[in-house]
Amino acid sequence: MSTYDTGNTAVRRTSRRTESPTENGSIRPHDNHTNTSDITLRKEDMERMKAELIRHIQSDLNELLERALSDSMQSLYRNTRTKPDQTHTQDRHKPGQGKVFVARCSLLDELFEISHIRTIYHMFIAALFLFTISTLAVDYIDQGKMFLDFDLFYYAFGQLGTVVWAWTLMFAYTLLGPYYILSVWASLHHSCGWRTCVSAVAVLTLCAAQTSMLGIFPVYTVLHYQLPPASRFIIILEQIRFVMKSYSFIRETTPAVLTSTPQKGESPHYPSLSSYLYFLFCPTLIYREVYPRNPYIRWNYVGVNFMKILASLFYLYFILVRLCIPVFRNKSNQPFSTRTLILAVFHAAFPGMLMLMLGFYGFLHCWLNAFAEMLRFADRMFYNDWWNSTSFANYYRTWNIVVHDWLYYYSYKDFLWLTGQKLRSVATLLVFAVSALVHEYAFTLGFGFFYPVMFCTFAGIGVVFNFAMNDKRKSPVCNIIMWTCLFIGQGVHVSLYCLEWYAQIQCPRSGTSFWELVTPRSWTCNYQ
Known part of the structure; x- marks a missing residue:
């Protein structure tokens, strides 16, 4: 207020000095109306600045308070589960302790509030428009008509009816099978004297049911009906998701x-079917009876995210049609050689990186946030700032937190608990082996041929980078190295799978022997 009063005093003094005498010696005021307008405008500017300052302060305080509450809740959770005679290490690796869910937003939603980050997002949208315009222009020049041909979509997502009924059967079993088998076992375990026999029968029944419905049935559906690639991936990825969800339960x-x-x-406490049903759809692989929930649903946020998913699919379509298919269709007519491979890898590096970014944004951000919003699921940390990683160890932890949590708690920590907190390196290798096998399984059944590119990159190069570029690496140069390796790795994936795809078309298998099935056709196919 003192500043404001000083300003008014200055204005009054200026007003007095600007009084000038007339020809007859009288004093004439100099534009009093203008001075009053200036004071009013200055007051409005100050009020606006004060409101803006208060808003920024409140935003910063809310962020600090949220972080403090999150840290205190996690600390409270650890303390309440620690017995007085236990060490911190023992409590940290105790099998009963797991992930703590806290209400928080996704990182990109917070970053998009910054205009500079939002501009980068707008650049990707502009690139999508450019792809669309270029496709229309090329079609008009080559064929004399302007239209977007989505035959690739129709082919990739063919036989959706088969996908729907197969998914419905897998979902129905995942919901009812493990739940009621464990329910019967829980009731008999405390009321029957033959606990060992009851447990053995329950384990055998559960293993047989899981193997039949979540093991054999999806593979049979994919192979028997010869589903196209996208439909295959839907079945296989949902199979993997249901296995991980049911195992967590x-x-x-x-x-x-x-x-x-x-x-x-009294009957023992057993989770309700509604909590398990909620878990099957909420975007996490760690089961809890209760999760932090938001008070309401923002349906406009849900709609926008589904629109972004659709835009990501169109983006992927244009990348394949404009940057991948024409090039690799021509390269398939050339004999496989080191020169062909190197050129293909570097040509596919940029499209492959775009596919990686689209997969991250379309699934890990838009898809998971849409379902989280519809279910009022409050913990939205599905990923962290993996793009700032200076080590591959940090990249693996922050790229996909949903899957990482499952691997960490049910593979890494359980293995350490079984071995008495020993063999940490073996536990890390076990996690990489499980991840590599699952990725290779999904790509083999998804594409319909065996080409162990994913397994070699995860179980081989990924392990080496995890130990070589560890968390001790903090230099910005390491971040550049990480991005360079990601570009090259994506180029290797896209180029090798595309070359093998066209080799399988031009040189189909002549037999069904083991070596015929596991030998890549791009190595032996004579294109001439």
Whole structure:
């Protein structure tokens, strides 16, 4: 207020000095109306600045308060689960302790509030428009008509009816099968004297049901009906998701049943079917009976995210049609050689990186956030700032937190608990082996041929980079190296799979022997 009063005093003094005498010696005021307008404008500017300052301060305070509450809740959770005679290390690796869910937004949603980051997002949208215009222009020049031909979409997502009924059967089993098998086992475990026999029968029944419905049935559906690539990936990826979801439910529920001591005449505590149903759709692979929930649903946010998913699919279509298919269709007419491979890798580096970014943004951000919003799921940390990683160890942890949590708690930590907190390097190798096998399984069934590119990059190069570029690397140069390796790695994936795809078309298999199935056709196919 002192500044404002000083300003008014200055204005009054200026007003007095600007009074000038007339010809007859009288004093004439100099534009009092203008001075009043200037004061009014200055007051409005100050009020606007004050409101803006208050808004920024409130935003910063809310962010600090949210971080403090998140840290305190995690600390409180750890402290409440720690017994007085246990060390911190023992509590950290205790099998009953797991992930703590906290209400928080996705990182990109926060970053898009910054105009500079939002401009980069707008540049990608402009590139999509450029792809669309260039496709229309080329079609008009070559064929004399302007239209977008989506035959690739129609082919890739063919036989959707088969996909729907197969998915429905897998979902129905995942919902009812493990739940009721464990429910019967839980009720008999505390009321029957033959606990070992009951547990053995439950384990055998559950293993047989899981193998039949989530193991054999999806593979049979993909191979028997000869589904196209996108439809294959839907079935296989949903198969993997249901296996991981059901395992998490079994893994979290079984210890609770074993450690519970119900009173005589009481039934042991068992999760409700509605909580398990919610878990099957919410964007996490770690089962909890209760999750932090938002108070309401922003349906406009849901709609915008689904529109972004559709735009990402169109973006992927244009990348394949404009940057990949014409090039690799021509390269398939050339004999496989080192020169062909090197040229293909460097040509596919940029399209491959765009595919990686689209997969990250379309699925890990838009798809998961859309379902999280519809289910009011409050913990939106599906990824972290992996793009700032200076080590591949940090990149693997922050790229896909949803899958990383499952691997960390159910593979890495459980293995350490079984081995008495020993063999940490072996536990890390186990995680990489599981991830490599699952990726290779998905790509083999998705494309319809065996070409162990994913397995070699994950189990071989990925392990080397994880130990060589560890968390001790903090230099910005390491971030450049990481991005360079990502570009080259994506180029290797796209080029090798595209070359093998066209080799499988031009040189189909002549037999069904083992070596015929596992030998890549691009190595031996004579294109001439």
